Amino acid sequence: MNFARDNWAGATPEVMAALARANDGFAPAYGGDALTGRVKQLFAALFEREVEVWFTATGTASNSLGLAALSRPGGLIFCSSEAHIHVDEWGATEFQSGGMKLIPMPQADGKVSAADFATTLRRFPEGGRFGTPVALSLTNATECGTVYAPGEVAELAGMARERGLAVHMDGARFGNAVAALGASPAAATWQAGVDFLSFGGTKNGCWAAEAIVVFAPDKLGDLAARRQRAGQTLSKARFVAAQFEAYLTDGNWLRWAGHANLMAERLRAGLRASSRARLGWESTANEVFAVLSSESLGHIRAAGGSLHEWPVEALAAPLAEGEVLVRLVTSWATQADEVERFLSMV
Numbered sequence: 001m002n003f004a005r006d007n008w009a010g011a012t013p014e015v016m017a018a019l020a021r022a023n024d025g026f027a028p029a030y031g032g033d034a035l036t037g038r039v040k041q042l043f044a045a046l047f048e049r050e051v052e053v054w055f056t057a058t059g060t061a062s063n064s065l066g067l068a069a070l071s072r073p074g075g076l077i078f079c080s081s082e083a084h085i086h087v088d089e090w091g092a093t094e095f096q097s098g099g100m101k102l103i104p105m106p107q108a109d110g111k112v113s114a115a116d117f118a119t120t121l122r123r124f125p126e127g128g129r130f131g132t133p134v135a136l137s138l139t140n141a142t143e144c145g146t147v148y149a150p151g152e153v154a155e156l157a158g159m160a161r162e163r164g165l166a167v168h169m170d171g172a173r174f175g176n177a178v179a180a181l182g183a184s185p186a187a188a189t190w191q192a193g194v195d196f197l198s199f200g201g202t203k204n205g206c207w208a209a210e211a212i213v214v215f216a217p218d219k220l221g222d223l224a225a226r227r228q229r230a231g232q233t234l235s236k237a238r239f240v241a242a243q244f245e246a247y248l249t250d251g252n253w254l255r256w257a258g259h260a261n262l263m264a265e266r267l268r269a270g271l272r273a274s275s276r277a278r279l280g281w282e283s284t285a286n287e288v289f290a291v292l293s294s295e296s297l298g299h300i301r302a303a304g305g306s307l308h309e310w311p312v313e314a315l316a317a318p319l320a321e322g323e324v325l326v327r328l329v330t331s332w333a334t335q336a337d338e339v340e341r342f343l344s345m346v
């Protein structure tokens, strides 16, 4: 019963086989190899247009370096108050950007509404005394397991563009979002106004494969230099390329993400039907938030289950005595019988 995080799962057999294949012989370093060239074409095909692709080792590097490439003195980046860049990345964006400031906005189940974004924008007028608005950052799938539909992204991105802001998407779980939406990657990103995407592979079956996919290169002029100075220009880039080749071939990435989403949906269905537990809120991707009794949680942990408690402030209504809020994350490797066992123990 492994529901702690999707990156507790290993890499898929397809990814491991691709890594082994890429290990044959010599190849130019720093992305000058033929495989990296081919994989960039796979990204272009996936997004139905030319894109720049910059490999990194972690999602934090993708987020912080992409946003840092927009850097301006006094620059402001708007994001949800639950955003990973705000809550979990130890000030990486602020550090890499030389001190741009994140402005957390109200959110509901991980999503920022157009009304709240409009209110925030009014608080930070152009030429005002609080700094210079530079970017909007949205996470899809969100930190709360919900997803922004392309129309919702387009509305927020349209408001951002009206104010001259760049639009970033943290896609650490982009595969789960696309699999849940059934929209094309193009519709979910640049066609909705996204300028650059942190494209995550690690949480969805890769070993360590992340990339900054840039749709508006004119806005991120010095990204290459920033990546170099941050030590994120991977010398044996062919091994990252190999993982992405396996990832993007035959729709593997959506199959793996779809499986994770399905396992999450089974958890949700079981929890909705339970008289002993309930969903903290509805989600659609591979993260499920559940209210359990602390007794159930104790039994599950004693039986070897791994899952994390989640801060209760995220809940609309307070917990009763003896209840806990937990987060369950499924992955490409989650087994249906783990889900059944978890539900039966609840």
Ligand SMILES: Cc1ncc(COP(=O)(O)O)c(C=O)c1O
Residues within 6 Å of the ligand: 057, 058, 059, 060, 061, 063, 084, 085, 139, 142, 143, 170, 172, 173, 202
């Ligand atoms: C939404 C989101 N963005 C970014 C990251 C950062 O990824 P990494 O741990 O590879 O830096 C995570 C990791 O948990 C995440 O959940």
